[in-house]
Every structure is written in C-alpha cells, then in structure tokens.
Amino acid sequence: MRTIVFPASFEQLDAIREFVGQAARDAEMSETEICAVQMAVDEACSNIIEHAYHGRSGEIEVTSDFRDETLTIVLRDYGDSFDPRSVPQPDLTSDLEERQVGGLGIYLMRQLMDEVRYEQHAGAGNVLFLVKRRRRQP
Amino acid sequence: MEVTTQYFKHCALLTVTGRVDSYTAPKLSEAIEAVNKNNVFKIVLDLGELEYMSSAGFRALLVGQRTCRRYNRGEIVLARVPKKIYEAFELTGFTPLFKMFDDVTAAVGSF
Numbered sequence: 001m002r003t004i005v006f007p008a009s010f011e012q013l014d015a016i017r018e019f020v021g022q023a024a025r026d027a028e029m030s031e032t033e034i035c036a037v038q039m040a041v042d043e044a045c046s047n048i049i050e051h052a053y054h055g056r057s058g059e060i061e062v063t064s065d066f067r068d069e070t071l072t073i074v075l076r077d078y079g080d081s082f083d084p085r086s087v088p089q090p091d092l093t094s095d096l097e098e099r100q101v102g103g104l105g106i107y108l109m110r111q112l113m114d115e116v117r118y119e120q121h122a123g124a125g126n127v128l129f130l131v132k133r134r135r136r137q138p
Numbered sequence: 139m140e141v142t143t144q145y146f147k148h149c150a151l152l153t154v155t156g157r158v159d160s161y162t163a164p165k166l167s168e169a170i171e172a173v174n175k176n177n178v179f180k181i182v183l184d185l186g187e188l189e190y191m192s193s194a195g196f197r198a199l200l201v202g203q204r205t206c207r208r209y210n211r212g213e214i215v216l217a218r219v220p221k222k223i224y225e226a227f228e229l230t231g232f233t234p235l236f237k238m239f240d241d242v243t244a245a246v247g248s249f
Contacts, residue, residue, distance in 0.1 A: 010159070010160040010161035011161050013159045013160060013161055013192075014157065014159070014161075017159075017190075032222070035222050038190075039190075039192060039226065042159055042160075042192045043192060043193055046159070046160040046192065046193075046194060049160070050160070090230075092230060092231030093231060096200075096203060096204055096207060096235055097204065099200060099235070101197045101200055101201065104193040104196060104197065104230055105192070105193040105194075107229075107230065108193055108226065108229060108230060111229050112229075
C-alpha cells in the first residue's frame, strides 16, 4: 500500500496519473487496464479540484492498494462534499447542439472501473474508492 | 501538450501532441479559437502523436465543433486518432460527432 499527498491543482494531474499508472503496472495489469485506471483517477481528481475545492488550495491524498487480484485507488480530500451519484448520467446520443459538456468525467469513471464508491466522513474528508479487478491474461 | 497550427487553402491543420487534461485543455480551446478568429472554421486536428486525452479535452472538442459547424460554415474533423483515445471516444458517444480519417492528407483533402 502506498500513499502520496498531492496539492489539489490541475498541474498535478500528470504526476497523479504517473503514480496510479505505476501502481497498475506493479500489479501487472494490462495496458488497457492501466490506461483505464489512469483516466478514471484523472477524472475523479479533476472533479475534486473543480467541485470540492473550487480551485482553492487543498490536498488530495492518493492511496493505491493491490490485493486479491484487485487494485483499489482511494482518493481523500477535505473540500466540499461532492457525491458523484448526484450527477445525472449524460445523454450520449443527443446531437451536437443538445450535447451536455458536464457529467462526462463521472460517466467515464464508472465505465472504466469495476466499482466506484463514495463515502463522506465527518471531519475526515470525502473518500472515493475506485476499484479495478485484474483480468486473467490469455 | 503542444499545438502547432498550419493554414492550407481550404482549412487549418492543428497538430496536437502530448497530453490533454484539465490543465492543458484550455490551451487546445485557445488554439481552436485563434483559428476561428481568422475566420477559418474548417479544421483538421491531427491526433497521431497524442498520448492522452481526458474528458476535459472532449469538452474542448465539443465546444469547438459547435462553433465551427454553426451556420454551416465548417467543421472539425479528426485525423489519426490513437486506438486508446478512440475507445474513450466510443464510451462517451463522441464518435458520431466527428468525421475521422486514417491519414492527414485525406482529412485535409475532405474540405
């Protein structure tokens, strides 16, 4: 299990993707799985920076843990609570003019991971669990 | 992320390299808007050397596409979309919104 605390800034997304990408590589996940984890965590952290901290300074604690064929990334922040479940699923079939620009990140997160779980702890921040199971390599 | 812009007779070619995320997507939007300011709305985006694009990049493309298609004055088409980025496009239902070409010459020639 490894934890790094990153400043909550868009500038850090590269380093955050690198950290979770390495965790997925260490877990011997496939290239597709590594990309999925990186993208899902990027989307989650972008939301934290934008909707939990509203661009104010803060921290995102990123923990990776691989066990029982499952990689769990835990993101903890101390900003405003932001439950991804409160965001409606975007309409992915509407035409160009009607297409919504919001909600895509959360939708992607759910599609790319096996499980996305949000918990709010009084005084201990918001915690988002992003879970990806390693598929058996052929 | 880097964007380089070239103007052809009938369109502009924007070559996007590196990684597009919430940090760099505004730069992509600015590059598209700069071309629009020159009254050019037919744009080819060459994504062949693009390593990564998050939904922030998708949003930049969506907003750009809306501006370019308005009044039927043009559109953004994509060339050499890397496989893993194409897969994310598919997941978000973006593929019907952009014409895609396997090579840049064909994309530029489509205008």
